[in-house]
């Protein structure tokens with residue numbers, strides 16, 4: 001290992017804007033201790049929602065004070081191994097999902113936290129943890145069945161495009177909501193039964209007209225009015241899974257005054273359920289193995305946004321790009 005230093009992105013202070021909270025720092029290369037691996041990151045997944053909330057100090061289960069490391073999932077290659085490592089060797093491709101391990105050129109990590117994969121590609125990276133989140137949210141929280149109507153918001157995004165396909169693989173009628181014709185094109189290729197571009201069609205009107213019996217399962221990534229419309233159009237015993245509320249990240253939460261939600265839920269025996277992947281870790285390994293099998297057998301397609309983000313310095317731009325809703329598929333940064 002000839003490199004003496006490497007770069008990483010840290011949050012130097014809390015700030016409403018991710019771009020104003022972060023800075024690139026150069027740190028000395030560390031050697032892996034016994035039981036550890038040194039990994040050269042090749043790609044990291046961009047999670048603008050989480051990144052932004054983290055830099056605002058608004059992730060309740062994370063108790064961090066700046067400076068702290070950023071980024072979560074990365075795929076890379078083992079650059080050095082510590083003592084007592086049998087399962088890995090230099091050159092192995094691995095995925096890691098440790099908080100703080102993503103937005104950096106190298107990381108040292110306990111070997112039991114690395115997952116060996118066939119190759120260090122952005123597609124494999126997208127399956128973990130983005131695909132895992134989609135699968136666990138649909139199955140464990142949403143109690144996904146077959147022959148139901150499933151609605152996915154931000155359906156052409158990193159998480160959404162996988163949720164769409166998983167709901168189709170389970171033999172459901174899938175409605176995909178998106179904000180551009182290009183995204184609608186991707187959803188068509190993925191087999192969505194009804195694509196609603198909310199910029200050209202009114203979501204509420206379409207749902208009321210075409211789905212008078214309502215939606216059985218909603219996978220909502222967006223929040224605000226989209227959440228309201230989905231809630232109102234739930235079927236009897238419908239389930240709405242709150243996967244995220246990206247329309248409010250980076251802003252102060254909108255205050256709304258309206259009748260309490262139970263009035264809408266009670267008469268349909270419907271429910272709203274929150275999903276947070278860190279609270280469902282016990283399902284991650286099984287979900288990961290199933291997703292990889294589906295991917296390698298050609299049953300699951302991974303869409304990676306084609307815009308190139310290269311190097312640590314491109315991360316703030318990539319975070320902004322996703323938050324502005326410009327992406328189609330998963331946003332990744334290449335090191």
Ligand SMILES: NC(=O)c1ccc[n+]([C@@H]2O[C@H](COP(=O)([O-])OP(=O)(O)OC[C@H]3O[C@@H](n4cnc5c(N)ncnc54)[C@H](OP(=O)(O)O)[C@@H]3O)[C@@H](O)[C@H]2O)c1
Nearest residue numbers: 049133154157158159178179221244245247275276277325
């Ligand atoms: N709960 C968990 O554990 C967990 C895990 C992973 C992800 N998530 C959540 O899943 C959601 C999707 O995350 P992702 O990283 O995969 O992002 P993404 O879906 O790839 O990108 C976000 C998409 O959201 C849509 N969007 C709709 N309204 C928006 C608005 N007002 N501002 C910005 N974007 C808007 C945009 O697509 P359109 O143009 O089609 O509207 C945009 O492309 C986020 O809410 C994220 O926090 C949650």
